[in-house]
Amino acid sequence: DGGITQSPKYLFRKEGQNVTLSCEQNLNHDAMYWYRQDPGQGLRLIYYSQIVNDFQKGDIAEGYSVSREKKESFPLTVTSAQKNPTAFYLCASSFGGPETQYFGPGTRLLVL
């Protein structure tokens, strides 16, 4: 069953804590993306990766970090430097370029 998965569905972060959101795909896609969505808003690009071991900053990368050690996986770490992390985080993948992106179900991050 091909698809893209995100975990956990809900994540709670304490002050000063780093948390990591998981994103895995078995679609054999080269490109992967992380977006942030705030209530009533569109998607803003945090980071993206076109190939393994390479990634680029998106529009709002400050306070976030990523790694791309495997084609299937693109975890996002929300660091303590991100002062307003409460949002819905969406991961997507594609064959690359400005083509169709396939989205995971999202992770909602809340601050305790």
Place this chain on the structure above:
Amino acid sequence: SQQGEEDPQALSIQEGENATMNCSYKTSINNLQWYRQNSGRGLVHLILIRSNEREKHSGRLRVTLDTSKKSSSLLITASRAADTASYFCATDAKGGSEKLVFGKGTKLTVNP
């Protein structure tokens, strides 16, 4: 770096009516895509239209693209309550951008 802008922000119609949403963008594009998002879920790709295409159909969906006006419209015919969702347009930018830029979306409510 918002590219697409949907209009209206919200639309409420009765089941069986048609729903039309519009998207305007600023720079030349290679393609334009429409996505749907049910509340609290990931985005689902609906349709992609390339810059050299003027109209595309998929089931009850009809998308038009007017590159001279830098605008696109999404028509959903014979709407159903299950069409209730937010609809986003996404554009790339000519010049080889591998990123998509999403608008803020139109929230469609179809009343039974």
